[in-house]
Amino acid sequence: MAQESGAAQPGGDAPLLSRLVLELIGALVVLGFGATVIWGALEHEVGWGEDGPQAGTLPFWLGLVAMLAAVVIAIQALRKSEVLGAQVMLGRKAAQQSAAFLLPIAALVALAVPLGLYLAMGIYLFGMVMWHGHGLKAAVITAVSAILFNWVAFEYWFMLPLPKGPIEAWLGLA
Amino acid sequence: MENLEALMHGFSVAISFQHIALMIGGVLLGILVGVLPGLGAPNGVTLLLPLTFTMDPVSAIILLTSTYWGALFGGSTTSILFNIPGEPSSVATTFDGHPMARQGKATEALTTAFLSAGFGAFVGIVVITLLSGFVTSFALRFAPPEYFAVYFLAFASFVAFGGGAPMKTVVSIVTGFALATVGMDIVSGGMRLTFDMPELIRGVSFLVVVIGLFGIGELLLTMEDSLEFRPVATTLSPRRVLAAARDLPRQWVALLRSAAIGIWMGITPGGPTAASFMSYGLARRFSRNGHKFGTGEAEGVVSPETADHAAGTAAMLPMLALGIPGSATAAVMLGGLMIWGLNPGPMLFIEQRDFVWGMIASMYLSNIVAVVLVLATVPLFAAILRLPFTIVAPLIVVVCTISAWSVASAGFDLWLMLVFGVVGWGMKKLDYPIAPLVLAMVIGDKAEDAFRQSMIISHGSFGIFWANPLVGGIATLALALLLWPLASLALRRLRRPAAAG
Incomplete structure (x- = not known):
């Protein structure tokens, strides 16, 4: 497509x-x-x-x-x-929509190592879902379930640890 | 008969509880990947690849190929139900599949699509089975010049048959090659194109590039259009499924023609997308009902679907036998093969019989598993698409980010993914083909090594590429294909004044 x-x-x-x-x-x-x-x-x-x-x-x-x-x-x-x-390839609104999608990814990438990928993905998902107006409940459910699922999947099933940051260290998980 | 024996041996390797479980898991993951716009087969296979590093190669390839079949099937589901192709290769399925669904014939459209896809895949695997014995017969004659000639042929055929503007295909290939040279040069030991950045010493991983180009790039494009799903009813009644299945043999002409097109496009690196479009186009031109195409003709679903899957499976043969992938997904799998320590090429059929025949046998099984599962899970996956895309898209981004990290546990790779996301967006906007770039990244090193080894053998003479009929034939064919766009341009120029005068 x-x-x-x-x-x-x-x-x-x-x-x-x-x-x-x-x-x-x-x-x-x-x-x-x-x-x-x-x-x-x-x-x-x-x-x-x-x-x-x-x-x-x-x-x-x-x-x-x-x-x-x-x-x-x-x-x-x-x-x-x-x-x-x-031929118009990119409209103003389309460009804004793409940029509004790209910049948060850049933030996620920038935060992934210093904060740890789990916290970074939580913030990213929470922010994106809130920002698109799906409400607090949807945002919390999306962010928390993503963190828990990936934690179990990557730390236990695949034994492929993802980067961790100060929160995990503070919780004694890193 | 020898092939049949080998195939039976393959079944004995492939049939085990663990492998069947991997097939089911792979197909389900594949359908999910295929259903979600923005995640396609190349990306889905790439995302799973890091997880296979610790598996044995047979299990790993079963997981990846099953994911591939699942993705191909999943892409058709969304084409028909939502008019949104989950995969580029199922774009042609929307032309008649969605109108059928709109007319209340969603069950018929889906059943026809899945069964003709299954038929296409089956013919593809039979062809692989028959040709594999032939491959071993010239395996021992392959030396560096032959390998290089074959790689060269792969790239030349991309320029000739790839369908894109030749100059853009060249840019894509050259970029892939250049990215492949980054890092340590194995012949001289020097650091190439690293610009004193320590992150570049281990090279640029093609997996990260694929995740960026196909994953993030595709999402950026999708984000431009506000996605509106217009779903149609998605309950499947078993009786209508059976009725549609009984009607399918009437399409035997379309089935056979499309399977032949698919196999040809899969073995030459045209890929499933080109195959499905070509098959649809030919069907519209030659079918008695051609004028009704676009209004919900079953033949308009049969043709692209059969060719799509025939090409997808047939692409596995050149991947295994020559180390030339016929599609972007096959290119990723080829990279996987090398990571698992296997050396693609004709020798694989002699040295790794268990792997090759286990994989071929598993393809028969996993396609049956896929047809059954995809029919059974249509309502489930259609429900996933009812989730707002503004929640699904960020989740896909997280999956891509995790996968990019898992390739080498490097933060630098995340930035690479982001950059290649933007590059992928630009390439798709401007119709630069992406598959040749992936192909060049995967086999770039091997092609250069083969070339330099040939040059060392021949003391720098190109004559070595015409030293015997085998290598000479391949090299000449490659040159002819490379010059084909120029020749056809010249012919058109010559004809135009003649026609005017």
């Missing part, structure tokens, strides 16, 4: 990014990635030695091919700029 969601934009959403702009951003990212790879490859021998390619050879050429492909993609996009410029 991924491919389809771009084609049909829900009506009433103010346009933010056209396909053209997004294609060019994509090409720019690939260009930057290619340059980074080449930069990294140049720390090694990139030539063709007696025994064939050296440590840097493959990454060097990969970076070069990526940069070339990025240029071709950008040119292809610019040649169709009128068509692509009219």
Whole structure:
């Protein structure tokens, strides 16, 4: 369903990014990635030695091919700029919804190690469920059952301990 | 006959209480993963992979393949009932499956979908069984040049058949390869692309990348549209299930045609998604009822479903026999094989007979288990989708985060997951194919090693790739496929002025 969601934009959403702009951003990212790879490859021998390619050879050429492909993609996009410029790929509301979903994940990731993953997931789930207006009861049930289920599953069944923080230490569980 | 004997041996390996329990568990988890939008088969298998590290390989592969079948079935359930494909490969099932359900024929649509999917899978496994004996016959002739030629062929066929814009497929492959080179270089011992960051020394795990690209990326896309489930009645009456099952053999033309398409697309790395679309398209063109497609034709459900599952199972053969996965999910399983200490390739059929034939035999069983379970659990899983997506989505995020951590117990991997989530969102928006990236990450190291070993053997001469008919044939075919998009472009350019004049 991924491919389809771009084609049909829900009506009433103010346009933010056209396909053209997004294609060019994509090409720019690939260009930057290619340059980074080449930069990294140049720390090694990139030539063709007696025994064939050296440590840097493959990454060097990969970076070069990526940069070339990025240029071709950008040119292809610019040649169709009128068509692509009219295609709205991302509306303002859609972007807000995605960002509002992405930023809490970033918070979860940032808190997972210092606070421990159990506490971080509890806060994250509680916050998300509350914020979407499902009420305190639903939020507490979701957060607590997730923590308990994962604790039993990962600490006992799979024997694959997850990161723990000050709370677990204070409770004497870590 | 030799194959039949081997298969019987496989059944003796596969049939045990523990394995059947793993099949049931795997299929149920798979259906759950398939039903939830945002979690797909590649991701579901990736999430389970860290749990299999301590299992024996036969149990591990049974769990993962059962999850895969379950996910393929689960994806169809939501396509038909909710018009929401739980899997990219079941998008084509929505075209006629959902209209059928809207007309009050949900039972018929689901039964038809599951049974034709089961048929497709069965044909796929029979083909694997028959071809496996053939694989062992050339196993011993495989040396580094042959391996490299085969890897090269896999990538070339992605460019030719993958369906995406060739340049974007190239970017995807190159990115995957570059990510695979990060970390210690085994030939020279040097640190490559680590930029003095200690976290990068052990390399970038393809599992974390898959979790980001498929899991977080898919959720971000889903979040853009406000999801509205419009469910239809979900009770299945056994009598109507049987009636629909009796009607299915009338679709034998569609069944056989779609199975053939699926097997072809599974063995060449087209994958189940491309197979289901292609099969639907061909059915609409050649069927007597083609003009009625889109309004709830049973044949419009049979065609994509059969091809989808035939491709899913057939993709296992090149994965085992050549180390080339025919789908993103197979690529993840291939990574699993290497982690369990198995070496994919033709030698696997000689050295690991128990594993290979145990897996093939288990595929017969687990598909039967899957058809029964998926029919039995439709009401249960349909109920899960009644939960608000704004609660389900954060839970999926937590599952992804835990899995990303469990790969290597590193906080750095969580950030990687996040970054690749955004990358996956962008790739799907701009139609960059993701499967080639995963494939390149999984076999990138092996392909480079095979290439460098070949170069060491030949003292830097490319002639080694045409040194004997086997390697020469594969290498020539690969080059032809790689140049195919260019050639077809040139042909079109040549024809256009001719047509105008």
